[in-house]
């Protein structure tokens with residue numbers, strides 16, 4: 629289930645893709661015209677559906693990325 633308040637879902641029309649760029653900011657796959665694309669309001673970038681979904685799973689209700697609990701960098 630998409631945590632959709634963190635993303636603006638848009639249709640990637642030719643016009644829009646022309647303006648925002650044709651590639652997902654995360655996986656760099658090329659958007660297909662007509663595809664649903666997702667604007668990440670936290671990072672000001674466009675993502676494909678699968679990246680938006682993966683990212684939304686890691687987000688809390690304030691759209692902040694929550695890293696796995698228990699893991700420590702140190």
Ligand SMILES: [Zn+2]
Pocket residue numbers: 652653654655656657675676677678679680
């Ligand atoms: Zn992607």
